[in-house]
Amino acid sequence: MSEPKSVSVVRSEEPVPPSGGSKTTWIVVAGAAVLCGGVLALAFSGPAQHARPTLADETDRAEIPSEGAAPVRIVDDAPPAPMTLATASQSISIDMYTATWCSACRAAHRWMDREGIAYHEIDVDQQRDAISALSTLNPQRTLPTFDVDGQVLVGFDQVALTSAIDGAARRHR
DSSP states (O other), X not given: OOOOOOOOOOOOSSOOOOTTOSHHHHHHHHHHHHHTTXXXXXXXXXXXXXXXXXXXXXXXXXXXXXXXXXXXXXXXOOOOOXXXXXXXXXXXXXXXXXXXXXXXXXXHHHHHHHHTOOOEEEETTTSTTHHHHHHHHOTTOOSSEXXXXXXXXXXXXXXXXXXXXXXXXXXXX
């Protein structure tokens, strides 16, 4: 067998720099500030040194034309905010041909209600002339059948229905 090795501990009289306070750490912080566009540098300085202009300041400057210059006209070229399905469905016509016994119809109901989509339900078992209207749109009379502003969709497909609603709403803008 081998003899156990002895370990000796040597104490250094030099203090170890505290973590986070070394010169290397501050170089890394400064480098990160440069890479982050000065965001970290702003965080370490006081708020009084870097006051941000407010929207009111920008509006005031835009309304005051310099001497001899034509007034400045601000044009908002930002794209319109994304439209939700609920908002899109308000501007178009959506008819959904259903029956109480149809499980796909119930799934479509749940999804459309959860999304806040406005639609007109036509129950083919309850409403007169519903079968003839459905036959015109879908000769196989498959349920559910959707008429999204003139586009006929047969069966419940969330992706196809979303696309049809979005496309119809964009045409109406």
